[in-house]
Amino acid sequence: MANYYWCTDHKRVETDADKCPAYSVLGPYDSAAKAEGAINRIKERNDRIDEEDARWSGDE
Numbered sequence: 001m002a003n004y005y006w007c008t009d010h011k012r013v014e015t016d017a018d019k020c021p022a023y024s025v026l027g028p029y030d031s032a033a034k035a036e037g038a039i040n041r042i043k044e045r046n047d048r049i050d051e052e053d054a055r056w057s058g059d060e
Contacts, residue, residue: 002016005028
């Protein structure tokens with residue numbers, strides 16, 4: 001089974017054959033589509049957490 005990664009340096013999907021060092025990639029993912037969407041999923045999660053933190057601290 002192939003592994004796919006999202007490279008934060010090159011903004012592209014990479015595989016085991018051509019991936020950058022671990023500090024530059026997210027993954028592994030089981031499909032190129034999941035790897036490509038990784039940064040968006042992380043951003044959405046971070047936005048939700050920031051909103052929850054603001055509500056909890058009364059900053060909203």
